Amino acid sequence: MLNTLDEVLLMGPGPSSVHPRVYKALAMPTMGHLDAQFLALMDKLKENLKDLMATKNEATIALSATGSSGMEAVLVNLIEENEPMLIITNGFFSERMVDVASRLGAKVDVLEFPWGKHADPGEITKKLKEKPYKLVGMVHAETSTGVLNPIAEIGPLVRSMGAYFIVDAVTSFGGNELRVDDFCIDALYSCSQKCLGCPSGLSPVSFSDRAMEKIAARKKKVPNFYLDMTLLMKYWSGSPRAYHHTAPANMYFALYEALNLILEEGHDRVKARHIETHEYLVQSLEKMGLSMLVEKPWRLPNLNTVLIPDGVEDFAVRKELRATHKIEIGAGLGSLAGKIWRIGIMGHTGRKENVDTLLAALKKILG
Amino acid sequence: MLNTLDEVLLMGPGPSSVHPRVYKALAMPTMGHLDAQFLALMDKLKENLKDLMATKNEATIALSATGSSGMEAVLVNLIEENEPMLIITNGFFSERMVDVASRLGAKVDVLEFPWGKHADPGEITKKLKEKPYKLVGMVHAETSTGVLNPIAEIGPLVRSMGAYFIVDAVTSFGGNELRVDDFCIDALYSCSQKCLGCPSGLSPVSFSDRAMEKIAARKKKVPNFYLDMTLLMKYWSGSPRAYHHTAPANMYFALYEALNLILEEGHDRVKARHIETHEYLVQSLEKMGLSMLVEKPWRLPNLNTVLIPDGVEDFAVRKELRATHKIEIGAGLGSLAGKIWRIGIMGHTGRKENVDTLLAALKKILG
Numbered sequence: 001m002l003n004t005l006d007e008v009l010l011m012g013p014g015p016s017s018v019h020p021r022v023y024k025a026l027a028m029p030t031m032g033h034l035d036a037q038f039l040a041l042m043d044k045l046k047e048n049l050k051d052l053m054a055t056k057n058e059a060t061i062a063l064s065a066t067g068s069s070g071m072e073a074v075l076v077n078l079i080e081e082n083e084p085m086l087i088i089t090n091g092f093f094s095e096r097m098v099d100v101a102s103r104l105g106a107k108v109d110v111l112e113f114p115w116g117k118h119a120d121p122g123e124i125t126k127k128l129k130e131k132p133y134k135l136v137g138m139v140h141a142e143t144s145t146g147v148l149n150p151i152a153e154i155g156p157l158v159r160s161m162g163a164y165f166i167v168d169a170v171t172s173f174g175g176n177e178l179r180v181d182d183f184c185i186d187a188l189y190s191c192s193q194k195c196l197g198c199p200s201g202l203s204p205v206s207f208s209d210r211a212m213e214k215i216a217a218r219k220k221k222v223p224n225f226y227l228d229m230t231l232l233m234k235y236w237s238g239s240p241r242a243y244h245h246t247a248p249a250n251m252y253f254a255l256y257e258a259l260n261l262i263l264e265e266g267h268d269r270v271k272a273r274h275i276e277t278h279e280y281l282v283q284s285l286e287k288m289g290l291s292m293l294v295e296k297p298w299r300l301p302n303l304n305t306v307l308i309p310d311g312v313e314d315f316a317v318r319k320e321l322r323a324t325h326k327i328e329i330g331a332g333l334g335s336l337a338g339k340i341w342r343i344g345i346m347g348h349t350g351r352k353e354n355v356d357t358l359l360a361a362l363k364k365i366l367g
Numbered sequence: 368m369l370n371t372l373d374e375v376l377l378m379g380p381g382p383s384s385v386h387p388r389v390y391k392a393l394a395m396p397t398m399g400h401l402d403a404q405f406l407a408l409m410d411k412l413k414e415n416l417k418d419l420m421a422t423k424n425e426a427t428i429a430l431s432a433t434g435s436s437g438m439e440a441v442l443v444n445l446i447e448e449n450e451p452m453l454i455i456t457n458g459f460f461s462e463r464m465v466d467v468a469s470r471l472g473a474k475v476d477v478l479e480f481p482w483g484k485h486a487d488p489g490e491i492t493k494k495l496k497e498k499p500y501k502l503v504g505m506v507h508a509e510t511s512t513g514v515l516n517p518i519a520e521i522g523p524l525v526r527s528m529g530a531y532f533i534v535d536a537v538t539s540f541g542g543n544e545l546r547v548d549d550f551c552i553d554a555l556y557s558c559s560q561k562c563l564g565c566p567s568g569l570s571p572v573s574f575s576d577r578a579m580e581k582i583a584a585r586k587k588k589v590p591n592f593y594l595d596m597t598l599l600m601k602y603w604s605g606s607p608r609a610y611h612h613t614a615p616a617n618m619y620f621a622l623y624e625a626l627n628l629i630l631e632e633g634h635d636r637v638k639a640r641h642i643e644t645h646e647y648l649v650q651s652l653e654k655m656g657l658s659m660l661v662e663k664p665w666r667l668p669n670l671n672t673v674l675i676p677d678g679v680e681d682f683a684v685r686k687e688l689r690a691t692h693k694i695e696i697g698a699g700l701g702s703l704a705g706k707i708w709r710i711g712i713m714g715h716t717g718r719k720e721n722v723d724t725l726l727a728a729l730k731k732i733l734g
Contacts, residue, residue, distance in 0.1 A: 001411060002620060005404050007396040014613060015397050026617060027394035029374040030382050030566045032695045037372050044368060064568070065432035065593065068612035072593040100592045193613055199397045201431070201568060201615030224591060225467045226432065226439040243700075245435035246381060246560055248568030250393060251618070253369060328399045333610075 008322070009349070011358055012330035013143045013303055013342045014171065015193035015200050016349040018258075022198055025257035026250050033247040041256060042236060042247070048259040049204050052267055053173070053188070055180035059207040059229060061236045062192070062255060064248050067170045070189025070203035071100055073227040074166055077207070077215050078135060078187055081105035085135040086127060086163075088119045088154075092144035092333045093168055097137050104223075106135065115335060116305070118298040119149045125157055133163045141172035144333045146294050146305030146342065148176065155184035164211055170194065173204065174262060175274040175302040175346055186211040192251070195274070195302055197347030198258035201251040258347075274301045277350045281343065284359050288366070293340050302350065304343040305336070309366075314338045317365055325361035375689070376716070378725055379697035380510045380670055380709045381538070382560035382567050383716040385625075389565055392624035393617050400614040408623060409603060409614070415626040416571050419634055420540070420555070422547035426574040426596060428603045429559070429622055431615050434537045437556025437570035438467055440594040441533055444574070444582050445502060445554055448472035452502040453494060453530075455486045455521075459511035459700045460535055464504050471590075473502065482702060483512045483672070485665040488520045500530045508539035511700045513661050513672030513709065515543065522551035531578055537561065540571065541629060542641040542669040542713055553578040559618070562641070562669055564714030565625035568618040625714075641668045644712045648722045655730065660707050669717065671710040672703070676733075681705045684732055692728035 010017045031038040050060045063069055075097070079085065085106040087098050090113035101108050111127045113119050119138060128136070136158045140151050151167055158165040164186040172178050173188075175195030180188055186208040193200035207215070207229060215222070215229055222228040226245065234242040262270050278301035282292060285306055293305040308314050314331065318341070321327045330342030345355065377384045398405040417427045430436055442464070446452065452473040454465050457480035468475050478494045480486050486505060495503070503525045507518050518534055525532040531553040539545050540555075542562030547555055553575040560567035574582070574596060582589070582596055589595040593612065602611040629637050645668035649659060652673055660672040675681050681698065685708070688694045697709030712722065 001408060002392055002395060002624060005395065005398065005408070005620075008398060008402065010397070010399060012399055015399065015616065018397050023394040023396075025369055027390040028369060028372065029390075030377070030385050030560070031372065031375060032377060032379055032382065033567070035375065035689070035695065041368060041372070065436060066612050066615060069432060069593045072591065076591075096592070103588050103590045103592060105590075191613065193397070199615060199617040200400070200613040201618055221470050223470045223472075224439065224443075225463075225470060226436045245433050246558065246567040248433060248566060248618070249382065250566040251568055251615070253372075257369060322402070328402065 026254035063203040067191025088138040091142035137166040139168040159184040393621035430570040434558025455505040458509035504533040506535040526551040
């Protein structure tokens with residue numbers, strides 16, 4: 001059955017395609033989770049994550065589960081029962097944050113912006129004055145709509161009110177400007193399989209010192225042993241390192257190599273490549289008569305939401321792309337289902353030659 | 368840095384060494400988590416897990432995180448606040464279960480047996496009559512002590528009292544006799560990196576129909592979105608399959624291939640191989656004048672706890688094994704630290720030639 005799987009050019013909302021060096025790292029001989037060589041690799045992985053996130057946060061690690069576990073981890077560590085939390089929504093993943101935080105006992109208020117529009121700092125300022133929120137959560141890059149939210153402006157507003165600022169950077173980390181300390185972020189989570197160009201399986205997270213102090217001062221233990229940051233930090237940097245779980249060593253090898261590739265190319269160059277590829281994609285789509293969902297200033301370079309032209313059948317086009325051309329693009333989610341395609345140019349996928357391949361195929365199908 | 372990592376013969380408590388075919392599968396081109404080919408592979412993975420677990424449970428899947436997340440998942444789905452739970456302890460991992468269940472709000476009673484001894488069905492019967500426990504949890508194969516608990520006898524006792532029987536099969540699944548339905552198990556979790564011979568990163572779990580009914584009847588949502596079995600089942604077998612998280616496709620490829628290897632060799636043969644290798648190891652160790660911690664009837668074949676002879680320094684021996692001979696064995700945990708070594712012969716590691724390699728090295732070191 002494994003022999004019959006296609007090699008697919010992954011141009012959806014993630015996973016993205018993976019560089020051969022990352023696959024090579026993934027398949028290296030596995031190692032014990034307390035082996036001195038492996039612990040040294042974790043140290044280096046942590047330093048590289050801090051570097052790419054532009055943070056001094058000591059609590060910067062990769063969780064041994066996918067990006068969705070990052071949302072769980074940040075919320076379960078930081079929320080204590082009945083704490084007031086504001087969640088700013090403008091898409092599928094910020095709405096999911098409402099569900100996750102509510103399950104964990106937060107008293108959640110929602111400040112809602114329309115899907116496809118950005119979160120407006122002026123409105124947020126007003127809302128923050130209504131109540132002394134303990135936590136404020138939002139999504140940096142909304143994978144469901146292709147909007148990049150202005151978190152660099154919002155972070156300092158939240159910090160000035162004394163709340164903890166929680167950011168979903170699942171789709172932005174690696175590909176977009178994201179400076180954890182400068183943006184006043186207290187807790188952030190991401191994933192391995194989008195702009196970092198590694199397969200899915202890990203979730204990089206970072207907690208500020210004040211966030212870690214909040215966790216240390218909890219009245220009750222974190223109601224999630226697997227994702228308890230105090231225990232995870234004893235494994236990542238305790239002296240001696242304390243066993244917590246059996247780290248998925250091969251996924252760590254792969255992430256380590258994926259970060260190496262970004263550092264070798266230069267992080268600024270990688271971010272610029274995402275923007276250049278995005279501009280090339282949009283120009284090419286517009287030449288074909290297609291148009292974008294999101295207004296220009298708020299477009300997320302790495303995940304492009306294209307309006308499906310009238311009379312074109314969404315599923316038939318995606319099916320043909322996948323079956324004949326071995327290319328995956330994403331469908332719309334929720335109220336955008338059937339109305340948009342989501343074209344990812346993240347990580348290793350984010351190159352002009354891949355845009356050319358996709359557009360040649362799309363032209364054949366659309367005629 | 369990756370180039371400087373050693374290839375280690377893994378004879379500790381897990382991870383175990385991995386067959387080349389599993390590495391090859393791990394490094395296959397990654398795939399979208401909703402790709403029809405990938406969903407078909409998940410179907411087959413589920414069928415193979417059911418086959419190897421000897422269960423008809425529809426809710427038999429692999430969680431996208433390590434074995435420790437399996438303990439979390441089983442407990443967070445099944446526990447509702449203040450429910451009385453009995454946990455039978457005789458080692459590190461059953462004691463951990465007490466912590467995890469308590470964090471989740473269960474009212475936990477503990478029936479304690481000494482480390483290195485088995486859980487006694489007679490004592491358990493008495494304890495079960497004291498209180499109408501809703502849940503009973505225990506560990507099948509205690510990795511910390513090398514004891515195999517008689518769960519085949521205990522399961523029917525628990526079922527007859529109407530409680531839900533929760534079993535940690537992290538170290539037993541794949542290598543020991545484990546018949547989920549016959550043993551009256553309501554929820555079980557395991558890992559990928561021990562007797563299944565895959566790298567760490569996934570946790571096979573299985574829930575009985577009555578366990579899934581208990582979850583469906585919960586008063587509050589499961590306070591863990593990432594591990595919510597109702598949502599996971601919509602992804603694993605919904606119609607249409609509903610997105611929940613981005614499955615770590617490459618880990619699934621590897622687990623799929625690891626299960627194929629077991630099915631090709633024959634599951635009974637694999638279990639017999641673990642016993643044969645264990646007997647060969649014990650005989651060889653005894654010839655060297657070493658002796659075992661656990662009495663013969665309760666020895667766990669796949670994880671062997673050897674008493675460290677007087678005058679031999681634990682750490683120095685393990686360090687020399689790893690540095691000079693590139694072999695990992697495990698240290699003792701908790702009260703057994705410095706007193707025992709833990710020698711794993713699990714999965715692909717469980718072969719006589721590996722025992723020979725280890726013993727030749729041990730003889731050189733011990734002189």
